[in-house]
Amino acid sequence: MPRTPGQRAGLSHEAVLTAAKRVFAERGLPGLSMRSVAGELGVAPNALYSHVADKDALVDALLDDLLGALDPPPPDAEPVAGLREVMLATFDLLARHADLVPLYLARQGARGPQARALGAAMTVLLARLGVDDAAAGRVVRALIVSTLGYAALATADDANLNPPELRADLEVTLDWIVRGATA
Known part of the structure; x- marks a missing residue:
């Protein structure tokens, strides 16, 4: 079976992703293209x-790769604390990567395996709180x-509120959502 151009070039998904991170960090979304990533790797774009x-x-x-830095809450975690912890950890992660926040907003979150794993772990915790599967999807989306x-x-250029204050407000909001979902 013939090898694909990417296999012949000795590439892996991880190498492509690492190059894309470098290009994005240097040039932002407008400078991120298949051609620019290929140039970073020294290969033709088709590879x-x-x-x-x-x-x-x-x-x-x-x-999705960024979400890999987050640990899903364990299924035996206290449900409200587990949900709060994963969402606050997500906030902290996004606050450290302000350049990616607009992309998450534009795409309405992330869709890859890391995002799905976090969502599944949250759904397990919600089930332990008595939230059925149909409602769990809506609750996860609200969170x-x-x-x-x-x-x-917190990451806006002209932010009038400081991140610690916003994080405290988020914690209250998360509790409201979970309490409302389990009422």
């Missing part, structure tokens, strides 16, 4: 398509949207 479908998939992989919104406020 990348063995590892990533297109620029959208590349951006999705960047966003994520709130966290993204607070991260966007």
